Amino acid sequence: MKDELVFLGRRLAQGVVVVWGVVTTVFLFRVISPTNPAQLMAPDDATPELIQQIEQDLGLTEPVLNQYVYYLSGVLQGDLGFSYMTNTPVLRRIMFALPGTLELAAAALVFAVLASIPLGILSAMYRGSRIDSTSNLVSLGGVSTPNFWLAIMMVLLVSVQLGVLPTSGRPIGLVDALTLLVFQADPNGLTSWVAHMILPTIALGTYFMALLFRLTRNGVLEELGKEYVLAARGKGLPESLLMYRYVLRNSLTPVVTVTGLQLGGLIGGSVVVESVFAWPGLGTLFIRSLNVSDWPMMQGILILVGAGYVLTNITVDFVNAKLNPQVELA
Amino acid sequence: MISDRTRTSLEREIRSNTVATIGVALLLSMLLMAVFAPVLAPHDPTDQDSSRNHQPPLFFGGEESETTRMIDGEIRTVTESNAGTLAHPLGTDSNGRDVLSRTIYGARTSIIVAFSAMAVSLVVGTTVGMVSGYYAGRTDSVLMRFVDIVLAFPALLITLAMIGILGNITVTVPDPLVASGLVSDRPTHAVIPVTITLAISSVVWVWIARVARGEAIAAKNEEYVMAARTMGMSNLGIIRKHVLPNSITPILVLATIQVASIIIIESSLSFLGFSGTTLSWGYDIAAGRDYLATSWWLSTVPGLFIVVTVVGINLLGDLLRDALDPGIQRGGL
Numbered sequence: 169m170k171d172e173l174v175f176l177g178r179r180l181a182q183g184v185v186v187v188w189g190v191v192t193t194v195f196l197f198r199v200i201s202p203t204n205p206a207q208l209m210a211p212d213d214a215t216p217e218l219i220q221q222i223e224q225d226l227g228l229t230e231p232v233l234n235q236y237v238y239y240l241s242g243v244l245q246g247d248l249g250f251s252y253m254t255n256t257p258v259l260r261r262i263m264f265a266l267p268g269t270l271e272l273a274a275a276a277l278v279f280a281v282l283a284s285i286p287l288g289i290l291s292a293m294y295r296g297s298r299i300d301s302t303s304n305l306v307s308l309g310g311v312s313t314p315n316f317w318l319a320i321m322m323v324l325l326v327s328v329q330l331g332v333l334p335t336s337g338r339p340i341g342l343v344d345a346l347t348l349l350v351f352q353a354d355p356n357g358l359t360s361w362v363a364h365m366i367l368p369t370i371a372l373g374t375y376f377m378a379l380l381f382r383l384t385r386n387g388v389l390e391e392l393g394k395e396y397v398l399a400a401r402g403k404g405l406p407e408s409l410l411m412y413r414y415v416l417r418n419s420l421t422p423v424v425t426v427t428g429l430q431l432g433g434l435i436g437g438s439v440v441v442e443s444v445f446a447w448p449g450l451g452t453l454f455i456r457s458l459n460v461s462d463w464p465m466m467q468g469i470l471i472l473v474g475a476g477y478v479l480t481n482i483t484v485d486f487v488n489a490k491l492n493p494q495v496e497l498a
Numbered sequence: 499m500i501s502d503r504t505r506t507s508l509e510r511e512i513r514s515n516t517v518a519t520i521g522v523a524l525l526l527s528m529l530l531m532a533v534f535a536p537v538l539a540p541h542d543p544t545d546q547d548s549s550r551n552h553q554p555p556l557f558f559g560g561e562e563s564e565t566t567r568m569i570d571g572e573i574r575t576v577t578e579s580n581a582g583t584l585a586h587p588l589g590t591d592s593n594g595r596d597v598l599s600r601t602i603y604g605a606r607t608s609i610i611v612a613f614s615a616m617a618v619s620l621v622v623g624t625t626v627g628m629v630s631g632y633y634a635g636r637t638d639s640v641l642m643r644f645v646d647i648v649l650a651f652p653a654l655l656i657t658l659a660m661i662g663i664l665g666n667i668t669v670t671v672p673d674p675l676v677a678s679g680l681v682s683d684r685p686t687h688a689v690i691p692v693t694i695t696l697a698i699s700s701v702v703w704v705w706i707a708r709v710a711r712g713e714a715i716a717a718k719n720e721e722y723v724m725a726a727r728t729m730g731m732s733n734l735g736i737i738r739k740h741v742l743p744n745s746i747t748p749i750l751v752l753a754t755i756q757v758a759s760i761i762i763i764e765s766s767l768s769f770l771g772f773s774g775t776t777l778s779w780g781y782d783i784a785a786g787r788d789y790l791a792t793s794w795w796l797s798t799v800p801g802l803f804i805v806v807t808v809v810g811i812n813l814l815g816d817l818l819r820d821a822l823d824p825g826i827q828r829g830g831l
Contacts, residue, residue: 182646189647194659201663312808314762316769317783317801320790324798328791436652440766444787454655455770458662466659474650 172486179485183478190474194467195239199232203461205252248468253460258468261453266472267341268449269442273434275365276373277427284377285423288384289416292392303381310378315437319371319444326367334364336446372441376430383426387419421488428484432477504747507821515820521813528807531602532609536675536684539599540585543777544685547594552793555589555597556582589795591785600782601800603685607778608807610690611764612757615698620753623703627710628737628745632718642711645704653701657763660697661772667692668774689775694767698760709752713745720744751822755815758808765804779804 206222223229227238242249248258291300327335340348340357348357391397392415400410439451446452450469457465531538549567553559560581567576582589588598630641648656669690676686717723718741726736767773768780775781779800786796 185643186646186650189643190650193647197659197663202665308809308812309805312758312812313805314765314769314780314801314808316766316780317797317804320783320787320797321801324790324794328794432650432652436654439652439654439658440769443770454658458658461662463662466662470651470655470659473652473655474647477650477652 172489175489176482176486179482183482186478187475190478191240191243191471192236194470194474195236197470198463198467199235201461201463203463205461205463208252208461209255243471248471249464251457251465252462253457253465258464261465262450262468262472265448265450265453267343268338268447269435269438269451271342271365272368272372272438272441272447272449273431275369276376276434276438277431279369279373280377280380281427283373284380285384285420288381289388289411291381291385292388293411295389300385303385307378307381310374311382313374314440315371315375316440316444318374319367319441322367322371323444333366335367336444338364338447338449340364368441368445368447371444372434372437375437376434379426379430380423383423384419387422388415391415391419424488425484428480431480432473435473435476504822510821515817518813518817521810521817524806524810525814528605528803528810529609532605534675535603535606536673536681539596539602539684540587541596541599542683542685543595543599543603545595545683549594550586550590551592551594552580552789553586553590553594554580554582554793555795555799556584556587558582558589558795588799589793591782591796592789592793597782597795597799600777601779601803603777604779604782604800605803605807606688607691607768607773607775608761608764608804610688611695611698611773612760614690615695615702615760615764616753616757618695618699619702619706619756620749622699623706624710624742624749626703627707627712627749628714628742630707631711631714632733632737632741634715638711641707645707648701648704653759654763654766656701657694657697657767658770658772660700661693661767664693664696666772666774667696685777689777691773691775691778694764694773697767698763701763702756702760705756706749706753710745710749713748714741717741717744747822751815751818754811754818758811758815761804761808761811 204219204223205226206219206228209222210219220229227235230238239249246259248262250256251258251261254261287299287303291303294300323335326333340361342361345357345361348354397410397415400414401407435450438447438449439454441447442449442451443455450473454466454469457463457469558581560579565576566573569576586596586598588596588601590596591600626641626645630638651659669692670687671690673684673686673688675681676684714737718736720740723736723740726740731739764773765778765780765783768775768778769784771781771784773781782800783797786793786798786800789796
């Protein structure tokens with residue numbers, strides 16, 4: 169127990185340093201970017217005096233170090249500043265877009281894990297069989313297909329040709345859909361949510377599924393080749409017990425690690441997938457902000473995603489250590 | 499740089515592995531396509547002609563329909579068949595441009611960005627990794643914290659942020675094949691998307707640096723390095739003469755595999771409209787989206803070329819990994 173606390177403490181301290189670095193980097197992005205926000209915010213016929221006034225109001229005439237201290241202390245208090253374009257608080261806007269991206273990433277994760285791990289185990293157990301070769305081929309395709317193209321091809325096939333499933337938008341969030349179901353016994357919200365989720369989920373999750381499949385298959389194959397498996401079989405341990413209790417448990421460590429590492433990739437990937445499906449999430453918000461050089465918005469998204477990634481990885485390390493006593497808490 | 503033993507094991511692997519050979523062949527044909535685009539493309543990829551727009555690929559289409567056309571200054575209704583023709587085997591786009599030619603030219607953008615971004619990343623990443631791993635201590639922890647910071651951002655988000663900082667930089671260079679007079683009626687200049695190359699390098703060097711560091715740590719504890727140190731060789735000399743040559747193979751294997759990720763990121767950025775050139779696979783996929791219901795081939799064809807290229811790289815990567823088994827793990831987007 170004490171070891172665990174020390175481990176957690178040290179990882180958290182490292183994490184704090186990285187998050188501080190993330191905030192600093194993101195601050196520097198804005199400083200070195202060539203856009204002048206005052207110019208962006210001012211009306212087209214603004215006088216130089218007005219532009220200077222706006223610069224002063226934004227604190228841009230202050231020395232960079234002062235600006236940095238303001239920004240950092242703001243972030244520490246949960247204040248990510250105001251959008252250059254709409255002048256609304258960045259955090260509020262992000263919180264509005266966050267559920268869309270989180271639901272999508274979580275659904276893609278669940279889809280990828282549920283599809284890849286059983287297939288990976290089957291492939292390894294029946295190495296060289298038809299199941300194995302088919303799955304290998306599909307996973308090669310999966311890691312080689314850009315998610316936005318897969319998305320468009322699915323829209324072409326499923327929506328345009330077959331005329332089923334909607335092609336874009338997110339008319340209702342999961343929370344609202346569930347509220348509707350529970351309090352008004354109206355399942356239409358949930359049906360609509362599911363229908364709109366299917367294509368984006370597959371588009372985002374496929375690469376990840378293919379990656380996890382390869383890892384699972386290789387992990388199980390490696391584990392099955394170890395001597396204790398032979399010994400266990402020799403003494404007549406039931407195959408299912410051997411698989412579940414020992415082989416899977418030992419071979420899933422890299423799968424858990426990569427799952428954690430790839431969460432960032434899922435968020436990154438959702439930028440493009442969201443743009444295909446006109447999905448109102450962080451990615452859409454980021455692209456829109458990039459097109460108008462709305463740096464406070466981009467900074468806020470980067471900080472949130474970066475900090476989320478660091479936290480996830482600490483959690484993953486901890487879970488791994490719990491799952492596999494061989495991984496030392498160090 | 500590659501030892502005899504490595505070469506033998508590579509040769510054995512290539513001979514025994516037909517699937518990987520297919521991958522190498524696919525990749526080579528993409529490379530040839532990119533280099534010789536002006537010769538191989540049947541048409542000028544930018545040549546517009548609205549009288550032959552939305553032609554389907556060969557063997558598709560064939561329905562007759564009535565359309566209005568401007569003919570000799572008059573608007574007339576004519577009956578046209580939209581069958582695919584040999585002149586445009588992969589069809590034409592909404593402006594009547596030849597899809598095959600555009601796709602062949604599109605390979606150039608992907609290949610140029612992939613190669614130059616990987617070259618930049620290899621130089622920066624290997625240098626940082628070598629220094630970090632060899633000197634260890636404080637240098638190492640500072641550099642590795644920096645690597646951690648870059649890794650905390652999803653690759654695509656950080657490349658997009660870099661695009662916001664760098665703006666849209668492109669370099670236009672004369673196409674050597676056209677300039678030499680070998681072919682005419684092709685674009686005289688090629689656009690090199692500098693911004694996305696640098697933006698992608700800003701992430702990829704980190705992937706290289708991590709592996710280079712690991713290799714440097716392993717190599718520096720070898721006896722010959724200690725011997726060199728005892729003999730008074732300088733640190734930089736040791737890195738150059740001993741550590742780097744012994745680490746380079748796994749670094750290059752990782753680099754090969756990561757070219758696949760670069761091509762996917764490049765096509766994503768082009769798809770989102772940030773590449774600064776209109777001759778790229780991602781750009782054409784995006785442009786074809788508006789005509790999904792009527793002209794399915796517009797988005798389909800360039801995407802297939804991306805998939806084929808990336809499959810080729812992945813097969814080559816698997817081959818290299820099996821042959822050399824440097825025990826590296828695949829990074830991700």
